[in-house]
Amino acid sequence: MNDTALSREHRERRVLAVIEAARRLADARDPLGRDARRALPAATGLSEASIELSLSRHLETSVTPADLAKLVTRAGSAPRVHVVLSANVFTAVVRAVALAVAAAPSVVVRPSSREAVLAPLLLRALVEQGSDVRFELSENLAPAPGDHVHVYGRSETIATIEARCSPGVTVRGHGPGFGVVYVSGDALDERTTGDLGSVAERVSWDIVAFDQRGCLSPRVAFVEGPPAAAERFASSLADALERREKEVPRGALTDTERRERALYRQTVQAIGPCHDGTTSVVGVDLDPRAMLIPPTGRHVHVVRIADPGDMTRLLAPHRTAITCIGVSEPSSCVRSIAALAPGARILPLGDMQRPPLDGPVDQRGML
């Protein structure tokens, strides 16, 4: 079978089969869902509550017709797609496989060596539901000319794979990135419609997902307005993160993450207010000269800006790494923010880790 044998309708059916399989993994009562919950804490380092949150809230289990059409278009077409998965966000396997089966009749998946739980379970679900959609699990990567390789991971991994692939192989790399939050002055203005607590609450959920290891995870929050607004937001966010810690405890940090946390905390303590929580650090820069991107693990750098132009200036060196911008409310500023990082998704706060299933999470270079 070659790629031309897949009609658009057929591609969409293949994607829907993957989503149907994913529903079983999301279901805590399903044997496959139970297997996932049993194995993932050890494989990912995330807490059990965090695994539950990820499977029940962040795993893709539905798609709108419009998003499905976009996904199929963006998937491209090839006789075979090889998928190289990253360990950091285990739920990413569903979107990755959905894209691959939409693109090609033959799919080979290489799970991360650190997290090889969900891909086999997804395959089992596909087999058990009697779907003709299959993929091969393999530790090897041997693409032939004409094949596509979808790589999710570090820049070095993508570069290494690109270098090793023979001519004629197309490599689509989805590299590292991070999310930022933009809170407009109106959102925090109690005289208008602003609701500080609600905004902070929504951002906290975006932060705790996957312990901030995903490329959509917000690491920096820009707060427009006077310094007091940024301070109030940071304080409210720190409180929200403390509440999240009780509900969804953070998992274990790696040695690197612990080191970076210590240095980040000490750095922000020199530049402004700092909320040192049980597991999180919320630093505040009221007079920003440059960007400081905190490490992963539920830490947020709150930056006071006078207007969106400040945000553009500060993020300019990082614009290609921005994968997602969470906004407090639709506003005229969104267009200028979007121009800052073409390809970055603009999503409502609270939904930064739940982008529509309309293509790769990382759309940089696609739009």
Added chain:
Amino acid sequence: MNGEREARAALHRRVRDFIDASEKGDITAESFDELGLDIARHQAEHVPAYRRLTSHRRCHPRDATSVREVPAVPTDAFRLTRIAAHTPSEDAAIFRTSGTTSGARGEHPLSTTATYEKAALAWGRWALFFDAPPAGTQPSFASVRTAIALTPRRTLPLGDSSLHFMVQLFAADFAREACFLQLSPDTLADPGELRARSAAARHAGNAVVVMGASFAFVHVLDALGDEPLALPEGSRIMHTGGFKGRSREVAPSELLARMAATFGVPQSAVVGEYGMTELSSQLYEGTWRAARGLPTPSARHGVFVAPPWMRVVAVDDDTLDPLPAGEAGILRFEDLGNVDSALAVQTADRGRCAGSTVELLGRLPGAPARGCALAVEELMGSP
């Protein structure tokens, strides 16, 4: 503010006296901790960033009994805010870090360069130019005839690279003549000029010192290939810093071997310097001293010796608490020369300390590359 200025000037004088006494081998008038704590107390009062840090840490230097107890300012803070006791109008120089992909460069403002110069010259003399006359005497001869710098000539107003400043200082104090092979900060040293200068030195039979960043040496060595330059006996090389973003990376042992072979000097004459923009003092490998029969705490490449006015300790990378000697951690520097900014500076560099020596173990994985190394990657998770 005048009171602050006078107090700061007095601290600078005390530090310079400390350096003088240390260099002469005399007992210093006050201990490292006495002087260091006075500096830290001054900074806690007059450096806003340090005041914030001590407040957050609930650890004021007035309550400390040793320098080791006071909080250290991470190097990243120098990029994010001004770390200085004096006002910008009093800046005599601002040293800046290399450009990075993260945007702003780290800045180290100095209200006077006198203390920096005193520290740099004293420890440079110890490691590289001990055959020069002692400080304060009229030189009847210089340590070397010619200083060949793979850096640009310092221009007025002061260039912002502390390395370029120091190289200029060494060239002026330890050599009779100097040439600067980098025409501008944006270009690299000219290998052809290096060839010509080396040939002239060889012809005259006069020892030279060649100084520059490690990446600059890689550039000229690559251009020269296997061509030997064969410098006269007594010549020495000083190199410093990393490679990222500036040239291909070369293993330290390979660079050492290539420099020694190309310049025709023993490997002991290739001396590594360890410094950073945020510090006022430098560390050196003691290999050249050892080769000349002079005492040194270490004669190994990769092990750097701190001067008496600086202490280095490896700290726990989670708590930032000091570790016992010999244990690996991230490096914290306590530099009496940093009167104007932060006495204690916390880096992300890993190392192992024993006495006054530091064995570098490489940069903290995941941390942004600093110093002469350009950052090519920021702290980002993968999707």
